[in-house]
Amino acid sequence: MTGLIIAIVVIAILAIIVFAVAMPRARAKARERELVRRRDEVATAHRAHAEDREARAEYAEQQAARERAEAELHESRARLHERGLADDELDAERDRDATIREEERR
DSSP, X not given: OHHHXXXXXXXXXXXXXXXXXXXXXXXXXXXXXXXXXHHHHHHHHHHHHHHHHHHHHHHXXXXXXXXXXXXXXXXXXXXHHHHTTTHHHHHHHXXXXXXXXXXXXX
């Protein structure tokens, strides 16, 4: 009977030691998994933000290219008018303005 009690006490002590060693390791692993999950979550959020910024920057670049092209068009038209090579546009514009004024009178 005494041997049985000693065996139970030894098993209980071994169980306590196992839990004492295993619990901190399990907590450490759980913390590590949580940290990895949070890192992934934050990295994903940063990547989404970066993609959004990249798309907006690309749109702005396209818009700027359109604006530059339009400015170059106006500059080339200005040079044509300065050289007298676009007088037909002036005549067409005067005719169009006259037509609009006549329509407004009606």
